[in-house]
Amino acid sequence: MKKFLYRSFIELAGNRALSRVLSHASGVKSSRRLIQSFAHTFQVNKEEAALTLHDYDSLHSFFTRSLVEGSRTINHDPSQLISPVDAVLGAQGNLDAHTAFQLKGQTYTLEKMLGRQNAKHDYAEGSYFVFYLSPAHYHRIHAPYDGAVRAQKRFGSKSAPVNPAGLKMADEPLSRNYRVVTEFETDAGPMALVKVGALNVNSILLTAPENEWKRGQEVGYFAFGSTVVLLTGRSVEAFHCEEGEEIHMGSSISQLNL
Template identity: 45%
Template sequence: MISPVDGFVEDLGTITEEKNILVKGQLFSIRKMLGNDQAFEKYIDGVFMIIYLSPKDYHRIHSPVSGQVISQWDLGGKSYPVNKWGLKYGKSPLSENYRKISEIECNGVHVVLAKVGALFINSVTLTHENEFLEKGEEIGYFSFGSTVILLFEKDSFKANGNIKNKSIKMGQKIGVLVQNLLNNMIE
């Protein structure tokens, strides 16, 4: 499993039964971010990772795994800042901003790649739609800074060391998927 973008890992943790994640002192609804109750249910007790892209970061988005895009959808309207101040004091930008959601299946394991638009820009452009993706292959780009949120099913992802609150680069190993939710690990 590789990082799909250059950015800063704002948070990494467990998707709780309360269906919210705590980021910079604010609660955000993963259910609302996904806008799809059926998709959300399979990620309860799984792992979330929030990666913030600043204006200086490389803004291409790449697939974190090799797999089939099984579903994609758009949600939200205008966008508010997604930097640390926007997350702390804003109007729930991770669950309200314009976003493109992709669900990818990799050897029976599902991964959500949510691309959240930044401050009034709403410019998330996909370069692939509903195709098989190779790990590291470009799938889209932001025209200006934004945030990527990864969701993993319960017992399907193990983070690579302590990456929370650290800068990462696209293609950098961020963890491993557990194939078929067992202990057979794949990269």
């Protein structure tokens, strides 16, 4: 029952007014009384958290926690693409001639997801990865490769669920939800990191003001659970993870076609 209530709090769709109410509720000091229960319910690895549970002043601050230094190992091999988040790998594959991919019975085109008509020119030979972050996951987002940011835009205003049921039942939530799209140029071609909101329309916060990204660098975080889509402009030579696999930020997810 507790898991259902917590998951509903984090993942259910909401309008702007409800989002504000829930955001405020998780940020007040009295919400710190829920931290122990939340951590136990979702079996959060407390040893990795930068602070002890008693040191967080709200449920929100615990949910957006940093990790103890050294908790994640960054693969710095330039031939490897790393995971930008702790997550379950929901889907991966190569893009078709229309720069689209299928997920849970729905077709996603990059023109809609990235918010520009000429996206196919950059990603026609590319690959895609979809990462699902559960309530238990570390919710900070990191650069998957070295690169120079060329565009960063926000799209959408409302958010449908992006859990497995939401991806199946909602109308293309990955390309209709509130989202922050960052496109960046790398030595391995263009890439895009799409941070998709799930509940709170203002839940995606950016933390990298500079335009030069280094792999493993923190670039933002979710205030509530959500999904990340990573796109590459070149197809990868080999996928290193299976769909449904639990992966850590910094670990290799594929070998790039350099």
